[in-house]
Amino acid sequence: MVRDKTAAETKKRTTAKSGAKASKKGVKHPADPRLEVLAAQRIAIEGVNVEIDGGRFPAKAVAGQPERIAADIFCDGHETIEAALLYRHGSEGAFIEVPMEHLGNDRWEAWVTFSEIGSHELTFIVWRNLFATWRKDVAKKYAAGRSVGLELEEARHMIEAAYGREGRANARDKTALRDVVKADREAQKVGIADGERLARLTSTEVAELMDRAGPRTNLTEYRTLPLFVDRRAAAFSAWYELMPRSQSGDVNRHGTFDDVIARLGYVRDLGFDVLYFPPIHPIGRTNRKGKNNSLTAEDGEPGSPYAIGAKEGGHDAIHPELGTFEDFHRLVQAAREHGLEIALDFAIQCSPDHPWIKEHPEWFDWRPDGSIKFAENPPKKYEDIVNVHFYRDAIPGLWYELRDIVLFWIKHGVTIFRVDNPHTKPFPFWEWMIADVQARHPEAIFLAEAFTRPKVMKRLAKVGFGQSYSYFTWRNEKTEIQEYMTELTQSECRHYMRPNFFANTPDINPLYLQTSGRAGFRVRLCLAATLAGNYGIYNGFEICEAEPVPGKEEYLNSEKYELREWDMDQPGNIQHDIRLMNRLRNTHPALQEFTNLAFHEVDNPYVLSYSKKTENLRDFILFHVNLDPHDTQGFHFEVPLWEFGLPDEASIEVRDLLHGNHFTWHGKTQWLDLEPATRPYAIWQLFAPGAPRA
């Protein structure tokens, strides 16, 4: 009835040996299933750190990286309890059991390094260890001078019950336990003192035997929780975004995939991992937009790649001027050889020429006059775009079609998708689609481009997006950066949302950069690359491109609407900083985690001070960034000597990670000037006393 596996034994023993009277079985009670269900959950399990909305959504983890899983676990009374985390890949097969450790205040944790990617299930089991309780109590009694004769006999009964049980004890343990009892009986017979017998029965060896073989009394199991394990790139990646059509080097010639292949060496040399393209599909002609988002295109203007679909095809076709599928395959392969992954845009919107409109009118909204409904955000209208509607007759056909498009591109070698405006499409679609795709391809990663309200951003992360665009682009001041980073790294969302800090995008030419000059680009680069696990830049950032449409956060002459040619090697470029950042990210474990961020106080409101460290302190990086791109800022800062257990007047070895030189700081308080033009940020590695300075 209850998961109390000692019940039978105990009863037998009680009635057989105690001489107590048999139970008065007079009263009959009606069966109460609720009582039995509740009784089976004697031990409380709650406050699970990776439980998202009561288990409604999976938490996220990364393969190969130790993950801390914690819960509040406690029982009535003072008996010793033990706990284990159970997890498994998928939803079938055996669970792997990991012992949990009590941290104090009823908090328990286990560390797991997942080896497989994909859906996992986890739960907890907890039980009372009555032999351990006995061992703890009897030691106190003996120390207090009390007789322990009966306690020794009770221990023997517990051991007998353990080797008598089916299941948990293996043959060798059974023999060992039987020998323990036999030896104690002998000892008792020949009059060995209680203290000596006690020493044997409370030995570590017997305790370990009983831990393995003894009953798990009041075994309580938590409900199963979902968890998704991603490959590492979901949590740690550096993105570079470019428009393939602008890669010919000549504004008059439409770029091709081969032109992109020619640029791979450059991108890889900067140190990036992911090369991301806006849509590469055929572009509609009806109501095509012209330069600078003008309502009508001149002849020969290329249009916006987000007006997807033409007579040449839709989301599963390639814009003919870019090349063929063969060219695309060659590009994917060449990128792979450069250590780069291609990420594609997944923008669920159609030009009025998209083939779906004729093939699937039931996926679109139609007006009383028979015309199709264009996208609009009243009073604005977007006549180069029509939207599918997802419900009514679009279920399930459209959902399957969209899923199949993702599968199609996966077949063509792409497993990272930047998803355009997912917040304007139903959450359930994403939840279903991403789970369905990842069930076949757990390596697939989806980045949500949702610049929207906070709860909507978080929901998208909950329903399956492995990365999320963030508010980073608009967090420029010290306090707002600190607040936002604290939320991202410390609040519950850290278990399911992984920001990707883009410093700019084709849609966002940040106000800060419009006026900051080169120093500001270096500042924002440093913040993006070191505050987040995932970050990215859109090409032009390295040459500090910031000319806006006047009064707007948009780029003038945006390549969203026209071809561009780029000279990334022009004077004033910040390629050196980019290379440095990516090299530091790739060589310093402390920069490969996200939630290990700490802010430090400095006496200047323009200076952000923070550090990232590995748990073992072998990698400890200290950052100071001057957020003011115009003026030198001087400030006192405290060397975090306390992190190394050092007193305030101690010295510590330091390496300047910008210049490579080593030096020593003496004492906690130091002074620094950060001059925007020459040194907008300082990055130091601190060495624990006696640690190797590799």
Next chain:
Amino acid sequence: MVRDKTAAETKKRTTAKSGAKASKKGVKHPADPRLEVLAAQRIAIEGVNVEIDGGRFPAKAVAGQPERIAADIFCDGHETIEAALLYRHGSEGAFIEVPMEHLGNDRWEAWVTFSEIGSHELTFIVWRNLFATWRKDVAKKYAAGRSVGLELEEARHMIEAAYGREGRANARDKTALRDVVKADREAQKVGIADGERLARLTSTEVAELMDRAGPRTNLTEYRTLPLFVDRRAAAFSAWYELMPRSQSGDVNRHGTFDDVIARLGYVRDLGFDVLYFPPIHPIGRTNRKGKNNSLTAEDGEPGSPYAIGAKEGGHDAIHPELGTFEDFHRLVQAAREHGLEIALDFAIQCSPDHPWIKEHPEWFDWRPDGSIKFAENPPKKYEDIVNVHFYRDAIPGLWYELRDIVLFWIKHGVTIFRVDNPHTKPFPFWEWMIADVQARHPEAIFLAEAFTRPKVMKRLAKVGFGQSYSYFTWRNEKTEIQEYMTELTQSECRHYMRPNFFANTPDINPLYLQTSGRAGFRVRLCLAATLAGNYGIYNGFEICEAEPVPGKEEYLNSEKYELREWDMDQPGNIQHDIRLMNRLRNTHPALQEFTNLAFHEVDNPYVLSYSKKTENLRDFILFHVNLDPHDTQGFHFEVPLWEFGLPDEASIEVRDLLHGNHFTWHGKTQWLDLEPATRPYAIWQLFAPGAPRA
């Protein structure tokens, strides 16, 4: 398939009127139940304030008091959504629908005043209101000078669909909607301008009709959550504790229920609501404890009432020297006439003479030599007590027996139970027992006497205890009081845990009071009575009784082990303060809530400044308490003029609630001295400008 009730209509309209081609039905998709389940939940509902552990435990509310129920609710896209809270008493019958209001940032709330006590269920429904979206959008388009002819036709289609629907529109609304369409058709025919037609179709009247009758598109329902509604005394009560056997006024005569009846006038005059007795059952003789907890009682010593059970009976019997059941009934009735409720102790422990030991040996632990296992906390042992064990053969017999004991005393007129040490009994037992009792007697209230670890205290509240002893007794300093109160009133536990602030108990003679003298008693009384909804004192508090067992937080000559006689009118008593506190609590609505507490800054670390107010500011009470019982503390404080929207230099009318006099404060900053002997605390009522000074 999906809860999209417009699907049928829209489809009909699209195919009939738009001329769009019929769906290409080529591809067959396998049924995917997950897709359908997810699709039915288009709108996100999360972050429910009264959802405890994912709905595993009920939140708590109080009948007759407005409760705020809030959730995060949002949808993809920009369409207008609406939301309603649904609730019902019990788990059958119709839900009552309460519209929710959007507060901004995707947070929605509803206010409910529950009229019935007992178990409730609640959930949320949310839907997209397409007509409201149309109304919002068309206004913007018209204002921007765009033609709205098609939009008018679309509105007409929506209205037609609404009155054509089964169900939501009543006959009258249907007629009205039909008239709207007819009138618009007429207007169009005779060439009325679009603007005029628009004015009619976007009128409030039509909007309200459509709100009532229109489809609830993408209706999404949340899972059902439990909520328990208590009677008011669960959240607001003042307790007085005494030992009936010490009420004879003569230490040599065992007190009786009739002696207690003679004391009712005194207790009621002090203003208390609940009169609570430690156990009143027969007391064991075996190993009976003597005075001051000595291991052996002299002849004639009464023993501890917590050693329950003797040949005269157990938990369902009355200690003969206190009286008979008839006497008890008379006491309960007399208390009721004095406006007092009797609360009994429910202490699940037995003396070695308890009848259960013979009748139900299977509920106890036995040792190998056939002796019963006494209570112990090694190396301490308690040989006047044996404990039941709750599992093994004690299920379900013991559980039913204990439940039946509670039901037994309810039958005898007691519905408030102070439960002794619930943390040493299994959580599932409490969860089952309390729910089972409250299903029959929702008026039953259980107070958990669990001075234990924080998570254990909270768990007991979650599993059903309506009130909880707290750490208040040991929170004496300003910062620790502020921190603890903030946790209790602001964190999630405020939805399920209601502290009962006992200033002392027979078990706790607080160190603070041992050295504070009379001033300290007045301070602790004021804090207990005004910081919490529930509070209590154990008799002797009013005469500042604090003589300890040296070096311990225990009372010397505790009446737990001997009879006492009390003179509550002796000089130095603080009856006047007690009467004042209870009168203020009973006459000021602001003091009848718990989570409406705010702390204020003052420039003295010994002075606690706080206020309680009603939402409408009609009752606003400001407190200053000098926590130092020895020295006068002076300090600046700020009159919270900002709460009334007043500038810093404004004046405000004030009443001194200790002396009743009215006066005016001019300006925000004031000075006050609090002298322990004469004025350890100050309590003022502030009056909003123009408010009546009743």
